[in-house]
Amino acid sequence: MASNAQPVSAKTPVTLREVAASAGVSVATASKALNGQGRMTAETRERIRETAQRLGFRPNSLAQSLLRRRSFTVGLLTNDTYGRFSLPVMSGISDALVDKGVSVFLCNVEDDKRLGQLHVDAMLDKRVDGIIATGKRIDRHLPVDLSNLGVPTIYAFTQPDPGAIAFVSDDAGGARLAVEHFCRLGRRRIAHVTGPASFAVVHARAQAYRDVLTEKGLPVMEPLLGSWSEAWGHEAVKKLFDGKLSKSGDEKPDAVFCGNDQIARGVIDALRERGLGVPDDVGVIGFDNWQIVAEATRPPLTSVDMNLAALGREAGLTLLSLVGGEPAEPGIRKLPCRLVVRQSCGRLPDG
Amino acid sequence: MASNAQPVSAKTPVTLREVAASAGVSVATASKALNGQGRMTAETRERIRETAQRLGFRPNSLAQSLLRRRSFTVGLLTNDTYGRFSLPVMSGISDALVDKGVSVFLCNVEDDKRLGQLHVDAMLDKRVDGIIATGKRIDRHLPVDLSNLGVPTIYAFTQPDPGAIAFVSDDAGGARLAVEHFCRLGRRRIAHVTGPASFAVVHARAQAYRDVLTEKGLPVMEPLLGSWSEAWGHEAVKKLFDGKLSKSGDEKPDAVFCGNDQIARGVIDALRERGLGVPDDVGVIGFDNWQIVAEATRPPLTSVDMNLAALGREAGLTLLSLVGGEPAEPGIRKLPCRLVVRQSCGRLPDG
């Protein structure tokens, strides 16, 4: 609102030399005046500052970077083009860095080794201060070798090289959250429907599921592995409610913990088609907290959120401290998940 | 693969000076040798090349940029953090630029003026060669003024400033594709269920819908405006099949053209609940071709694709030609949509 006279944006950026000339001083003095360095009369400093302001001077970041050997730039590699996983991560990274004046090169390498090398080389040529790798799966490498690059590297939600620093979601912890929540709500026969065995997280979550039920002395049904799709959710309901499941016989599940939100959606739809009420007859919890799915589901889906933005933020801040020369322990840091309770899981009876 | 002896990645990058020293020539000669400039014996050139290779020399992009006043870097502004719209656009841009050695700064400005200015300033300081603005809506401005920046600017899938160059989807054309496809399939009573009136595309598509039906001499039902949600799709089916719609009376729609894929999904689910078969009784076409929704729908959803990646590619290439000094007409370029036929729209009766 304060109507600052905006300097007219020049076709060619104004340099420190021009500022100095216009203020009648040397470039050295001008530089010092603007950076609060050196000794000079207050008037001189102020005059130079005003001149710079009037001319719309902004220091050339390239020249600064060349001198300081620090570009205030980081590279972000991903193979998750349309990713609902890496996007929140990116967003968190960006959040963490923008305040420090650091810009992010986003590079999608798909699963193409050539493209990966291309992008990494371009980053190094542009003297990025560091690199963050992210992806669509926690248990797969990007198609490019990031060890020994000469710049700090952090892995976020992707498979790290040995000896590196990585941030990933605590999938087992997330699964515990969901199953324990069901237990607290008094559900007794909790099933688990999840994705394909080729995903590491499938096993981590399934094991946590078994662990919690064992701890609580509740019956463990063997997790149903399938695909990450609604269709599989549908099909799994058929298996759960038509077949005989465990030795304990004919009792049907009163809760289903699903490996992702799409499966959960399929499960809920299939339950409705059978005339089973969600959450009254069967509680359902999903995973990923993919908002657009979770909120469109009837009833809205309770789901485990992996806190990916926070994960990205941590990765960004850690990279920055690495760039600043501070040491950091290598290793994998698991960040906790969080249960977002909506209506599909039910409430305590006496609520 | 040819086992090239990979140069050991040095902690500190090797400079041209070191290459020159190692090859026993001056930096000038070394530079010319590597760039194919100047005159020298083939042996000298080759020797320098080999030395550079051996040392793993890569020119410092910052120094080059400083000299050439060209950073091989562009800024990409968006306000679509989790966007399924701007992400394909970005992907297209990146595709178009990576081959030319241009890297992309991705900056999410949300809808925050301060953040926008912050990012734009950072870009200008880093001497980007150009800026591309994209967003989540074609009829809204980013929260930042990009006119008169001193660098070429292109708008892609967002509201341009007057006199700028912009690429947007041809929503009217896309709607025509859908409605005409229904006509070709012999559908006669085609309804339109779409989003809120506050979106310009809603009107553009609705008008195209009316135009096509009028041209074909088919009855025009007033488009139903609501929200972009599944729930609205559900509700709209109620209105379409319970109420009396147009003067022509009691005939129910045999096709529904939906404003996006989520609405279409809601429509299909609601039709199924009424015992109406898709596509046999009613054909359905969506918009956006959001793959994960379109393919999970039963039956898989026919949908209009806005070709956003192509749009991004065009934007990227145009920006590059602008940076190269070639002139370009200002104005809005509408890029055609494409109908992705799956199973929800039906086929010709005789196949």
Place this chain on the structure above:
DNA sequence: CTTGGTTGGGAAAAGGTTTTCTCTTGTTGG
């Protein structure tokens, strides 16, 4: 009047590359 310290400011190098200009040497034609 010297000496020593302080104050305000400038000159120059550094950062890494590209490019223009200049210089040396060898070759060819007269």
Place this chain on the structure above:
DNA sequence: CCAACAAGAGAAAACCTTTTCCCAACCAAG
């Protein structure tokens, strides 16, 4: 044998900023 010329390679300026070092002037004290 000399002039003219081409080839091969180096010196230096330029890009823009930061920082170190240095200089001139001024002041007070001895």
